[in-house]
Amino acid sequence: MTIDAPADISFSIPFVHRLRFTQDILGADEHVLLELLEPSGELPPRVQFWVDESIAQAQPDLRHRLRAFVARHSGRLTPTGNVQIVPGGETVKNDIHILERMLKVFHAANLDRRSYVVVIGGGAVLDAVGFAAAIAHRGIRLIRLPTTTLAQADSGVGVKNSVNLFQKKNWLGTFAVPWGIINDTALLNTLPERDFRCGFSEAVKVTLLKNSGHFSELCRTAELIRDRNMVAAQSMIRISAELHRAHITQGGDPFEMLEARPLDYGHWSAHKLEVMSEFQLKHGEAVAIGVAVDTIYSSMVHGLPRADVNRVLKCLDDLGLTLDHPALHDTETLFAGLEEFRQHLGGRLTLTMLRNVGDPLEVHEVNRDAMRKAIHEVAEFAKAQRTRHEDIALRKCL
């Protein structure tokens, strides 16, 4: 067993991924949060709340509801001071002093590894608070309550956290499995229209990669989702979140030790478009364009049926996602995104493309002529899309 041990030993570390879906987590469904706060030893666990400024402003009673929740369950949890508010979006990830503040507040409240940091916010706030929680005491338990469709359907379920450093997105971070994630519908009620739609481009992406039945369902309900039918929206968030989670728990490489990131379909151009647009394009909007580009490319080079291309473009359009942006016309700058994408993981360039819906493949080179044509076709579709939407708007006015 011991001194004859081999030089390399393969082993596995067990984790539990806890995902809940609720309608009103600080009201009728509060038991779901309470049950995640496992007592530890004889004392009730210490719990601290961190809230995204955007949702705190959009739902002014949220702070009050959190305080009332804590007061109602004083025997079950030990409160640790005020609800903490942090700015949302990239601001929270760009300012290292906010990270310092998080650590100081954790420390002042004597949080330990069996305490809970509950973070309520969009993807950026989940990332930043999650990073602080991951490195304090080598990991305080983190419960995420995502407040955007994007974070509920996608990143909130994942195992990454990060802040920005050296003006590079996500340069600093860790992989850490959160203690739990609660996707709550009431937290989405105040989400602005544009952000609401954004989350569903990742749903298009993940269903295209993983499950043609669910992709068909998304195509059927896309217009309902755009019009904010919450039954349709919740169903698709749940499907997207579960497909993402299955990828993490069954995909075999959640900590990204291999050179491929199979969920990054359409993302090489999406990342670059975000930068080229100086972040006027939101991540979900850029992903919609990137998915459209790689879908057309997949049909040109990898045999994806043309009928599926049309379904994807119609689905994105039905969801209210516009595929238009001036950056799309600067193809050569966009191509620099390929090399940046490779650098991010190191090793060979590895992109995911589609042979069929639900049947992805990995490729290591790109036919640039075909890719130029695919980009051009997306731009043409977007132009027609814009004309069509203007027509519809005009007709409504007449």
Add this chain to the structure above:
Amino acid sequence: MTIDAPADISFSIPFVHRLRFTQDILGADEHVLLELLEPSGELPPRVQFWVDESIAQAQPDLRHRLRAFVARHSGRLTPTGNVQIVPGGETVKNDIHILERMLKVFHAANLDRRSYVVVIGGGAVLDAVGFAAAIAHRGIRLIRLPTTTLAQADSGVGVKNSVNLFQKKNWLGTFAVPWGIINDTALLNTLPERDFRCGFSEAVKVTLLKNSGHFSELCRTAELIRDRNMVAAQSMIRISAELHRAHITQGGDPFEMLEARPLDYGHWSAHKLEVMSEFQLKHGEAVAIGVAVDTIYSSMVHGLPRADVNRVLKCLDDLGLTLDHPALHDTETLFAGLEEFRQHLGGRLTLTMLRNVGDPLEVHEVNRDAMRKAIHEVAEFAKAQRTRHEDIALRKCL
């Protein structure tokens, strides 16, 4: 599969633990390091060296040998600037600006996830550089070359890294499996006497917990090890490192998600003694005392045969580890270490004690009367030990 998924999903993440033993890693055994530097894509991997000031001073040709290694293998690796020197001991962990410098140097050298940070140093330097490498890009590959017996036999093999914050040891850190560990004998040649001995108290501990045969071997070779017989020392470092590794790879909880830390035998008092002595006691010396205390306590309360107690005390003595310190007499302050130990992991107090050699048990309470007697007995043994050593020294002079 998807929307019917259960709320909790258990899953495992696979890792590889790579451990090598060499005689002269920058000389005859350099292929061992080279082979760990896996190429990634078409370019040779970027490699950066970080060195503990102590070993750089003790082995003045080390920097030159590193440069020569890099020059000899320019086709196999991409050098990334100067060998970086950092202060050893707690200094490197106490100064957050050194952590910042590490991140800046990684960034300036364009290290990515498939680059290598090779760190050569004692446990503190391995901890601090390891933490920086763990959070840059969510993890740059880390190769540890421990330069102390303690780090080779124990912490260097582990999956922790950390720096100190808020004047608390290891407050900030992560769990991360290093890419590889090379335990090299030549790096121990210049280790001061006191540090050399220190590493073996963790060997006493781990063999006591895990394997009575290896404990007997350690008892037999303890005096040889104290006299720096490198064959005996290497053999025991290897046994200790492999037992520690088996605990990580087979023990089921390397990221410490449970409330016990079964390898922390003797550590509740050791941690406290280090602080009470204002770190005059080195970690290995404090562990020797802590192991003696919990061994006597185990015989009083948990049935460990008295003969084994005598073997443990003799073994520690033969290794040249002194069990004496004034802090031992301040029993009540020492007892505060029990609560601090509990707080560190949260939850219930959980200590490891011994029923027999190789047969540990977990306990959740301490009989303080018995513990006082155990501490007193260690102090008495230490007094006799001191007298005996003075006698021996005196006889040598006559």
